[in-house]
Amino acid sequence: MSSPTAARVLAPVGTAGKLFAFGLDVGRGLFRRPFQTREFLQQAWFIASVTIIPTALVAIPFGAVIALQVGGLIKQFGAQSFTGSASVLAVIQQAGPIATALLIAGAGGSAIAADLGARKIREELDAMMVLGIDPIQRLVVPRVLACMLVAVFLNGMVSVVGVAGGYVFNVVLQDGTPGAYMASFTALAQLPDVWIGMIKALVFGLIAAVVAAYKGMNAAGGPKGVGDAVNESVVITFLLLFVVNFVLSTIYLQLVPPKTG
Amino acid sequence: MGVEIKVDDLTKSFGKQLIWADVTLTVPAGEICVMLGPSGTGKSVFLKALIGLLKPDRGSIIIEGTDIASCSEKELYEIRKLFGVLFQDGAMFGSMNLYDNVAFPLREHTKKSESEIRDIVMEKMDLVGLLGAEDKLPGEISGGMRKRAGLARALVLDPEIVLFDEPDSGLDPVRTSFLNQLIVDLNAQIDATFLIVTHDINTARTVPDNIGLLYHKHLAMFGPREMLLSSEEPVVRQFLNAQRVGPIGMSEEKDATELEAEKDMDLPPLPPIPLQLEPSNGIPRRSQKPPGEWCREHGIDPPPNSFLPSSALGT
Numbered sequence: 001m002s003s004p005t006a007a008r009v010l011a012p013v014g015t016a017g018k019l020f021a022f023g024l025d026v027g028r029g030l031f032r033r034p035f036q037t038r039e040f041l042q043q044a045w046f047i048a049s050v051t052i053i054p055t056a057l058v059a060i061p062f063g064a065v066i067a068l069q070v071g072g073l074i075k076q077f078g079a080q081s082f083t084g085s086a087s088v089l090a091v092i093q094q095a096g097p098i099a100t101a102l103l104i105a106g107a108g109g110s111a112i113a114a115d116l117g118a119r120k121i122r123e124e125l126d127a128m129m130v131l132g133i134d135p136i137q138r139l140v141v142p143r144v145l146a147c148m149l150v151a152v153f154l155n156g157m158v159s160v161v162g163v164a165g166g167y168v169f170n171v172v173l174q175d176g177t178p179g180a181y182m183a184s185f186t187a188l189a190q191l192p193d194v195w196i197g198m199i200k201a202l203v204f205g206l207i208a209a210v211v212a213a214y215k216g217m218n219a220a221g222g223p224k225g226v227g228d229a230v231n232e233s234v235v236i237t238f239l240l241l242f243v244v245n246f247v248l249s250t251i252y253l254q255l256v257p258p259k260t261g
Numbered sequence: 262m263g264v265e266i267k268v269d270d271l272t273k274s275f276g277k278q279l280i281w282a283d284v285t286l287t288v289p290a291g292e293i294c295v296m297l298g299p300s301g302t303g304k305s306v307f308l309k310a311l312i313g314l315l316k317p318d319r320g321s322i323i324i325e326g327t328d329i330a331s332c333s334e335k336e337l338y339e340i341r342k343l344f345g346v347l348f349q350d351g352a353m354f355g356s357m358n359l360y361d362n363v364a365f366p367l368r369e370h371t372k373k374s375e376s377e378i379r380d381i382v383m384e385k386m387d388l389v390g391l392l393g394a395e396d397k398l399p400g401e402i403s404g405g406m407r408k409r410a411g412l413a414r415a416l417v418l419d420p421e422i423v424l425f426d427e428p429d430s431g432l433d434p435v436r437t438s439f440l441n442q443l444i445v446d447l448n449a450q451i452d453a454t455f456l457i458v459t460h461d462i463n464t465a466r467t468v469p470d471n472i473g474l475l476y477h478k479h480l481a482m483f484g485p486r487e488m489l490l491s492s493e494e495p496v497v498r499q500f501l502n503a504q505r506v507g508p509i510g511m512s513e514e515k516d517a518t519e520l521e522a523e524k525d526m527d528l529p530p531l532p533p534i535p536l537q538l539e540p541s542n543g544i545p546r547r548s549q550k551p552p553g554e555w556c557r558e559h560g561i562d563p564p565p566n567s568f569l570p571s572s573a574l575g576t
Contacts, residue, residue, distance in 0.1 A: 131414075131418075
């Protein structure tokens with residue numbers, strides 16, 4: 001059991017366990033008072049400010065690509081009137097949460113990991129603990145909540161911008177009829193699609209913030225350690241988010257039957 | 262009035278690498294102790310174990326009846342309110358200015374009004390000579406100022422135990438002796454228990470009541486200042502007098518051939534023991550002992566010229 005090979009093979013399991021334990025600590029810190037409202041608002045504003053513009057810029061081509069692809073395909077079936085419906089479905093169910101995930105992990109998560117990592121190597125976190133303040137409650141919990149909140153808002157924004165982008169491309173470039181695009185909105189899409197998009201965004205925000213905080217707080221070895229922590233946190237978050245997205249989508253499609261137009 | 266720290270049989274290793282083993286000592290309440298040791302002997306690790314930032318593998322650290330090494334996290338956060346810690350680089354919060362840094366513990370732990378906080382913060386800033394710099398960010402000031410600001414923050418909750426992690430590293434000699442004077446004055450003023458981790462010999466020789474020496478993964482000696490300064494024990498003697506001859510080599514320990522080569526070398530005589538640094542108002546500290554008392558009590562002749570006013574360096 002204690003052979004070096006076994007230890008090396010089992011190391012990732014240990015890391016996963018520690019990450020999970022950290023997540024539980026955060027969950028416990030969530031209910032500890034006083035709640036850091038100021039820090040929460042500051043962080044929410046900060047995360048929003050680093051993600052809004054990139055997200056909007058990503059959402060437009062996302063919507064456009066879907067509109068172009070689906071539009072081209074659907075034309076061959078002779079069902080142009082369903083273009084709007086298909087692009088709404090694709091944007092809200094998949095593209096919205098995925099674009100949100102990319103930006104939350106890439107911009108928000110990396111900022112959190114860098115911030116906490118720098119504090120860790122400058123002994124600020126140690127100093128905080130010595131002053132009798134739990135950094136998880138004081139710093140991590142507000143960041144996780146802020147990240148979740150901003151993720152939900154971003155998801156909404158991606159959905160709106162994506163659908164609008166799809167509309168512009170469909171109507172202007174593909175000579176679609178504006179009325180048909182609008183009218184078919186609800187043909188395939190349904191209300192639970194919006195809910196699942198929001199739930200996904202919430203979960204993605206949680207995962208991104210927890211991973212980033214965990215990596216940041218465990219940075220070691222000077223400035224290079226902070227760089228490594230940021231890098232690892234973004235990569236791990238991406239991997240986790242795509243897996244979780246797949247799992248959530250599968251569960252959703254099983255639970256909620258697709259609407260038949 | 263200061264709190265006693267009782268360390269018993271403490272052992273710590275990182276993975277397979279043993280840092281130190283079986284460290285047993287009692288830091289007496291209200292006294293100043295210095296923990297010495299060559300670089301890399303785990304002095305800072307010892308300090309971190311004392312505040313519960315690192316869990317030791319074995320042993321206990323008893324403060325006011327609570328064992329830091331095995332108590333729950335909640336108790337740990339409670340007991341830490343007794344501590345004030347000065348970190349090596351001050352560990353100031355980079356996003357706040359000095360005023361907010363020093364006010365931080367007050368805002369988090371007390372329900373004082375902003376004007377009361379202002380009074381306390383200004384008093385501590387004055388104490389460390391940083392009045393006028395309270396609007397600066399930690400990134401904009403020198404290392405020495407950061408250290409003094411860290412000291413102000415450590416003192417703001419009126420701690421019972423103050424730990425200093427290398428207060429003199431990276432400071433010029435003048436600032437170091439000012440800081441040493443400040444430490445002695447502070448001890449006279451607040452009567453807290455002080456533990457200083459350092460490898461500055463002058464600090465170790467003149468400031469503390471007790472000295473401990475960590476060497477080769479164990480506590481070589483711990484006791485009153487005069488006991489260590491008059492000790493003939495090779496490691497203690499070599500380190501406290503900054504000599505090359507002795508068991509400590511460039512990399513941890515010397516090997517047999519090196520020791521053989523210096524076997525016949527005459528050890529230089531022990532230098533005189535300097536007077537202990539007195540508080541600047543001249544009133545002796547509560548825990549201060551008259552010079553030469555320990556030597557007289559234990560029938561040890563101090564090195565010649567000891568306890569002469571001129572032999573004290575840096576006063």
